[in-house]
Amino acid sequence: MDNALIDGASLKSCYRCGKCTSGCEVNRIDPSFQPHRLLQLIARGAVDELIDGDAIWKCTTCFTCAERCPQGIAVTDILWSLRALAFRSCRNSGLLEAQKAALFKTGRLYPVTGLDHKKREKAGLPPLAENATLISRIFDAAKAGG
Numbered sequence: 001m002d003n004a005l006i007d008g009a010s011l012k013s014c015y016r017c018g019k020c021t022s023g024c025e026v027n028r029i030d031p032s033f034q035p036h037r038l039l040q041l042i043a044r045g046a047v048d049e050l051i052d053g054d055a056i057w058k059c060t061t062c063f064t065c066a067e068r069c070p071q072g073i074a075v076t077d078i079l080w081s082l083r084a085l086a087f088r089s090c091r092n093s094g095l096l097e098a099q100k101a102a103l104f105k106t107g108r109l110y111p112v113t114g115l116d117h118k119k120r121e122k123a124g125l126p127p128l129a130e131n132a133t134l135i136s137r138i139f140d141a142a143k144a145g146g
Contacts, residue, residue: 011043013071020065020075026058033058035065035075042078051086054095060109107135 020035027033033055041050050056056079065075086092099109112128120127 011039011073014039014043014069014073015071016040017070019068019070020073023064023068025062025064026060030058035059035079039073039075039078042082047082047085050082051089051091052093054093056082056086057093057095057099103135104139105136 014036016036016039018034018036020039021027021037024033024035027035038050038055041047059076059079061076061080063076066073066077069075102111103109117127
């Protein structure tokens with residue numbers, strides 16, 4: 001992990017334009033998730049607050065925020081750094097545990113919705129299965145081998 005990403009100094013070029021948040025799919029579902037506000041908290045030195053909460057675990061790491069940033073800030077990498085810090089500090093949120101259980105059960109972090117099916121249909125893709133058995137087989141194989 002690159003601690004320089006979360007030292008606040010790396011965020012001096014961020015002027016809180018909100019482009020990262022306006023393109024965020026998680027923000028569309030959960031308006032409380034605002035990447036530009038997370039960057040602001042880091043810049044103010046509130047790293048402990050972030051690694052103790054759920055916000056850093058809501059990011060799906062789609063990299064849209066980083067792609068949209070006019071200042072080239074690696075928002076997703078910063079969130080990954082915070083996650084790594086939380087792991088090393090043994091400060092994992094309940095949301096992380098819920099995501100882990102969902103991933104083991106369904107192969108996805110979030111449930112498949114009607115909107116997902118509509119988007120896939122529009123793109124000419126088949127609907128997603130509610131349960132992904134392949135991921136379960138991979139986890140089972142990993143447990144057996146390790």
